[in-house]
Amino acid sequence: xxxxxxxxxxxxxxxxxxxxxxxxxxxxxxxxxxxxxxxxxxxxxxxxxxxxxxxxxxxxxxxxxxxxxxxxxxxxxxxxxxxxxxxxxxxxxxxxxxxxxxxxxxxxxxxxxxxxxxxxxxxxxxxxxxxxxxxxxxxxxxxxxxxxxxxxxxxxxxxxxxxxxxxxx
Amino acid sequence: xxxxxxxxxxxxxxxxxxxxxxxxxxxxxxxxxxxxxxxxxxxxxxxxxxxxxxxxxxxxxxxxxxxxxxxxxxxxxxxxxxxxxxxxxxxxxxxxxxxxxxxxxxxxxxxxxxxxxxxxxxxxxxxxxxxxxxxxxxxxxxxxxxxxxxxxxxxxxxxxxxxxxxxxxxxxxxxxxxxxxxxxxxxxxxxxxxxxxxxxxxxxxxxxxxxxxxxxxxxxxxxxxxxxxxxxxxxxxxxxxxxxxxxxxxxxxxxxxxxxxxxxxxxxxxxxxxxxxxxxxxxxxxxxxxxxxxxxxxxxxxxxxxxxxxxxxxxxxxxxxxxxxxxxxxxxxxxxxxxxxxxxxxxxxxxxxxxxxxxxxxxxxxxxxxxxxxxxxxxxxxxxxxxxxxxxxxxxxxxxxxxxxxxxxxxxxxxxxxxxxxxxxxxxxxxxxxxxxxxxxxxxxxxxxxxxxxxxxxxxxxxxxxxxxxxxxxxxxxxxxxxxxxxxxxx
Ligand code: SF4
Numbered sequence: 001x002x003x004x005x006x007x008x009x010x011x012x013x014x015x016x017x018x019x020x021x022x023x024x025x026x027x028x029x030x031x032x033x034x035x036x037x038x039x040x041x042x043x044x045x046x047x048x049x050x051x052x053x054x055x056x057x058x059x060x061x062x063x064x065x066x067x068x069x070x071x072x073x074x075x076x077x078x079x080x081x082x083x084x085x086x087x088x089x090x091x092x093x094x095x096x097x098x099x100x101x102x103x104x105x106x107x108x109x110x111x112x113x114x115x116x117x118x119x120x121x122x123x124x125x126x127x128x129x130x131x132x133x134x135x136x137x138x139x140x141x142x143x144x145x146x147x148x149x150x151x152x153x154x155x156x157x158x159x160x161x162x163x164x165x166x167x168x169x
Numbered sequence: 170x171x172x173x174x175x176x177x178x179x180x181x182x183x184x185x186x187x188x189x190x191x192x193x194x195x196x197x198x199x200x201x202x203x204x205x206x207x208x209x210x211x212x213x214x215x216x217x218x219x220x221x222x223x224x225x226x227x228x229x230x231x232x233x234x235x236x237x238x239x240x241x242x243x244x245x246x247x248x249x250x251x252x253x254x255x256x257x258x259x260x261x262x263x264x265x266x267x268x269x270x271x272x273x274x275x276x277x278x279x280x281x282x283x284x285x286x287x288x289x290x291x292x293x294x295x296x297x298x299x300x301x302x303x304x305x306x307x308x309x310x311x312x313x314x315x316x317x318x319x320x321x322x323x324x325x326x327x328x329x330x331x332x333x334x335x336x337x338x339x340x341x342x343x344x345x346x347x348x349x350x351x352x353x354x355x356x357x358x359x360x361x362x363x364x365x366x367x368x369x370x371x372x373x374x375x376x377x378x379x380x381x382x383x384x385x386x387x388x389x390x391x392x393x394x395x396x397x398x399x400x401x402x403x404x405x406x407x408x409x410x411x412x413x414x415x416x417x418x419x420x421x422x423x424x425x426x427x428x429x430x431x432x433x434x435x436x437x438x439x440x441x442x443x444x445x446x447x448x449x450x451x452x453x454x455x456x457x458x459x460x461x462x463x464x465x466x467x468x469x470x471x472x473x474x475x476x477x478x479x480x481x482x483x484x485x486x487x488x489x490x491x492x493x494x495x496x497x498x499x500x501x502x503x504x505x506x507x508x509x510x511x512x513x514x515x516x517x518x519x520x521x522x523x524x525x526x527x528x529x530x531x532x533x534x535x536x537x538x539x540x541x542x543x544x545x546x547x548x549x550x551x552x553x554x555x556x557x558x559x560x561x562x563x564x565x566x567x568x569x570x571x572x573x574x575x576x577x578x579x580x581x582x583x584x585x586x587x588x589x590x591x592x593x594x595x596x597x598x599x600x601x602x603x604x605x606x607x608x609x610x611x612x613x614x615x616x617x618x619x620x621x622x623x624x625x626x627x628x629x630x631x632x633x634x635x636x637x638x639x640x641x642x643x644x645x646x647x648x649x650x651x652x653x654x655x656x657x658x659x660x
Pocket of ligand 1: 051052053054055056090091092117118119120121125149150151152362365
């Protein structure tokens with residue numbers, strides 16, 4: 001126990017509030033403001049892997065590390081689409097996941113936002129469209145924002161989320 | 170006939186250090202398999218090639234102490250009436266591989282289990298457990314966390330698991346078909362996306378097969394840089410898992426600390442290679458990015474700090490009674506069962522299966538590195554955690570060694586597309602276990618056939634056994650301790 005406490009104390013806070021890389025700072029402040037203004041509570045996200053290679057998942061998981069500290073930005077991952085404001089969809093939509101993705105989409109309450117993540121989600125990626133894959137997410141459900149990258153960095157994912165909850169100009 | 174005789178009759182195959190191929194008749198197909206089993210070898214993978222004309226061949230690749238033996242059985246054209254003898258009685262791992270091969274090629278084995286695997290258009294029947302108080306819990310394909318999709322059907326009494334049946338194939342993308350549409354000199358890009366967490370292992374295995382077929386030797390600097398990437402991949406994944414395992418045991422501190430270390434490592438990787446995840450770094454003939462000596466030093470320094478912190482955190486995990494209690498005895502896979510199921514890689518080594526391709530069938534630079542094989546006998550979550558802790562340290566040692574003495578010279582050479590019908594096999598020990606890529610060239614720089622194999626094929630069925638007698642709430646922890654790939658087996 002003593003070692004645990006000593007470790008916590010010695011590491012201190014690493015979350016990148018000021019000072020931190022500018023880019024990250026800008027995104028975080030924008031996020032906090034938007035979420036407070038739009039929702040007045042935490043933004044709830046449900047992740048759906050519709051056929052990814054699992055690379056995008058690794059970067060989504062990075063968002064929860066102490067540097068990006070997603071929960072500190074008022075964002076939570078939730079276990080059920082029924083609690084979600086936003087669906088974060090990775091991968092091309094493969095045929096065997098089409099029905100599941102449509103059901104998740106139907107289960108999320110309106111108004112719902114969809115962010116398609118990664119080159120696969122944006123365009124179908126290297127797989128494109130083939131008998132087993134329907135390609136980009138927007139071929140299957142409406143998409144608000146598409147975040148390219150293979151995989152997109154955590155900062156890019158955060159930017160995608162800000163863009164999704166910002167009113168179109 | 171003993172394995173050695175088959176081996177002596179077989180012809181060398183290009184690619185990994187010790188691969189041989191052997192054409193067999195139907196009467197010898199099962200005999201080779203049982204001789205491999207008698208000699209302590211196992212079935213690594215199985216696939217079917219079907220030509221447009223309808224004739225086909227089935228291949229079984231065996232991991233043996235002599236090397237990888239690929240047996241080929243030619244099958245006549247004849248549609249659904251053509252069968253080959255199933256290997257499931259000798260190697261249980263064959264069952265799903267054979268069913269997947271049928272879904273992809275239409276060529277069946279004699280396996281009485283004819284349920285579909287990758288094809289979800291045909292209905293899938295789960296095995297029912299009957300009895301008083303037995304009920305079923307179905308989970309997935311969409312899970313509660315940020316993980317890949319798959320379906321788990323638990324049959325339970327109270328909280329106790331009587332049976333778990335996995336139904337996978339949800340992220341089947343048609344990878345093998347897609348390979349055949351890519352130029353052979355571009356296929357490594359798709360290979361690194363077979364299972365994103367094993368990008369280096371798959372793309373290296375692919376390039377190893379390709380370079381062998383083209384007869385192009387890898388410059389030493391390229392081989393060393395690939396090994397740097399492979400060990401970074403191993404270390405990053407172990408960090409991720411060690412954190413998640415602490416978290417699943419109710420110790421959020423572990424997740425915070427290990428995910429911080431993983432981010433430190435990813436940022437250092439990004440500084441050295443220009444990307445956090447190492448997709449498209451391994452290319453035919455070498456690596457896409459060279460690393461300056463300054464960047465190599467900086468990376469080695471981060472690795473040193475991370476590894477020192479891992480030792481400290483291990484002390485904390487070991488002393489934490491709650492964590493110890495959850496890890497010890499959970500999800501136990503006894504060594505005999507692991508041997509019977511042919512469990513591979515990290516999970517196999519945690520159950521006494523002392524195989525590591527970096528030691529047993531090393532390619533350069535592992536031939537010079539004397540990698541320590543980490544083996545535990547416990548077979549429980551604690552053993553899989555211990556293997557991760559020790560392998561992370563070993564990767565740290567290898568990385569510091571590799572980075573301190575990168576050979577001078579080119580980091581890549583050009584590779585020509587191999588001649589049509591050339592065949593090669595790559596074998597690389599990824600963080601999860603041995604990854605195999607079988608590659609056959611088509612005419613004019615095309616791919617006739619590419620079959621990538623992730624060790625998760627062997628290890629998913631082992632998870633069904635490891636959970637028996639445990640309680641449902643321990644499943645996330647036990648599942649995480651294996652951390653198997655869905656994408657890698659759904660193809
Ligand atoms: S975008 Fe890249 S990392 Fe993401 S799922 Fe597709 S291939 Fe994998």
